[in-house]
Amino acid sequence: MNLDFSDEQKFLKEEAKKFLTNEEALKKARNVMENDDAHFDNDLWKKIVELGWTGIRIPEAYDGLGLSHLELCVIAEELGKSLAPTPFSSSVYIFTEFLINFANDEIKEKLLPALVSGEAIGTFAVTEDLMAPTKENINTSVSDNGEISGKKIAIPDAKIATHLIVVAKHSSGIQLRLVDLSDKSVSIDHQKTIDETRAHYSVSFNNTPSLLVGSQSDGWSHYNHVINQSAVLFAFEQVGGAEATLEMATSYAKERYAFGRPIGSYQAIKHKLSDMYVALTLARSNCYYAAWALNSESADFELAAATARVSSTKAFNLCSQENIQTHGGNGFTWEYDCHLYYKRAKLLSVNIGSLKNWKNKLVNNLEKSNTH
């Protein structure tokens, strides 16, 4: 029985933690939030590239480290804890995985080494309207000669990315299309979001050339596959965020005095923090299982991913909001960092689909596995 990370993976996590603390990643997140022109922290991103993290899952044949999802999981947790303002999740959890899983050799040869070296940054575009994307409501179209037209919204990191995977409608079905964002037919506009430490954009395509990634007609299941994978990694980020906010609330409760004693000695606060600990522990344990299921391509992977996603979304939502509550008025100020986590928690709780939709996915999977 070994539902735990290896010593090497734990070491990597420790190193990631040290690095992000030394780099003052949280301060950098605040800087991005407060500076309208800053969309990410370029300096931090360059160092992350130098550490080789962008190539963790990329095979050695393409200059990557050829490591597993488990290494990515431990890094995701630390990124979530530090709120590091970089395009890591868009490029590494999602774009890179689209290519590894579904791209042809030509695309892989061209882009995977560039993703490792940092010359290329990728992201993905699916949503078009103020509702959950489905196979049926995708209107961005791709013609037989591969030209895309339409508009996508809520796309992370589009301005600093070099490439984009677009979920588009073709006469034969939904397709994943690879777009070079430097093409003149593409226009990118910044969109203000609830978490300004992570910049998002709308992108319009006007007969934009693109390449097919994966199947002619089954792009929707490709999309879901990668989103399910990313759910596990985002869940680790959420666990990291939940832990950071529980730690903040705990240390504040020990220092802050009211009525002559630390507020942490009141049961109202103790029970609140204990509820946060319970939610975090359930989420962490479900994340570990999902990491195993992802890494071993277990048959119950989708269910495990949804379980981790739901538990972690709930945990980070709870911990980040009760962290503000524990801080009282201070927690509501711009100056304290509580709101950075509150905002990140909300962003992460919708970025690859809402809590309601992931719960639905979870129960759909239970129904599937019980039909035999």
Place this chain on the structure above:
Amino acid sequence: MDFKDTTKEAEFRKKCHDWLDANAPKKDSSKAISGVNDETEYLAEAAKWQKKKYDAGWAMLHWPKEYGGINASPIERIIWGQEESKFDVPRGVYDIGLGMCGPVLMEYATEEQKQRYLPPMAEGKEIWCQLFSEPSAGSDVAGLRSKAVKDGDNWIINGQKVWTSGAHYSDFGILVVRHDPDAEKHKGLTFFFLDMKSPGIEVRPIKQITGTSNFNEVYFNDVVIPDSQRLGEIGDGWKVAITTLMNERLAVGDANGVDVEDAFKLAKKQDDEGDTLINDGSVRDSIADWYCEAKGLSNTKLRTMSALSKGETPGPEASITKIVSANKLQSIGNFGIDSMDMAGMLRSDEGVSRSFQNAWLGAPGLRIAGGTDEILKNIIAERILGLPQDPRADKGVAFKDIPSGN
């Protein structure tokens, strides 16, 4: 990461399984989860099963070799428990004896007493109970009031204990009482073991909200205990009790009963205004929540086992088990009754709906037994998160001067 046993663990599991397979009937999962019907019959079955295990060396694995155990590691105890739970055998009757009373005797009793009491305990010939809680000392168990007065080589005990599992069929018990009301709360306590058939002991069953009786009140009227049955020094009662309570915390785990799988099965077939319940959004929402809790607990257990398997001390994560499982049980029990709409009010005698009703009725007790939700939350906050204790009105005060509300 993997879910495999180590070679040694696999060998041990096979040994357990092979012996159980040859000696016990497999569980029938189609049976409803219910209480025990005939206690006398159940006790006789339990004694038979315990003796069988004893003869084959499976009765008290965790005990040291000198007392007939094999000094089993925590992981081996878990493996045995997992394998035994796959079989339809009576469990629970000897847990308090083997888990709490036995170890306390090993640490504090004389050699002669150990020779006398440990083998029949292990063999299932004598049942033991634990007498700690009192009407005015529940969560605050050190606030207990039952009195011990020294009389030559004996102690005279007067007072009342409560929530004593199995007192009515137990042969012996372990007991904490107050010998000095002038001392501070924790310092005036002394620990004994006693014969439950002693004159002056009266055992009355407590009728629970379930209508059944699993616990008792135990009254002491001038009960005589020889000083030789004192465990630990006079005034060390709390120290001795704490050791046993730690063992209890380890023992009280999952709330047994209906779980998310049962709720899911019910939702798939239960009609709800012309559709099945599973198609209702609020039902799907609840099932997802329960599933995350159930998996969260089982995966937490796997993490604890992983640490034990590597010979490491597990983290504090297992301390969430009872809070989460007892509340989940209550919530699922409510769901089972609500699912039948108006007909949910009808008490059923058997089957699935009985299981949900039993869960709903039993869960309030599970949220209290072995540490209330509130006490467990305090423990998480103080021992894991390191928050300061509440200021206490009973510190540095003679016990008799502590406000008691009456």
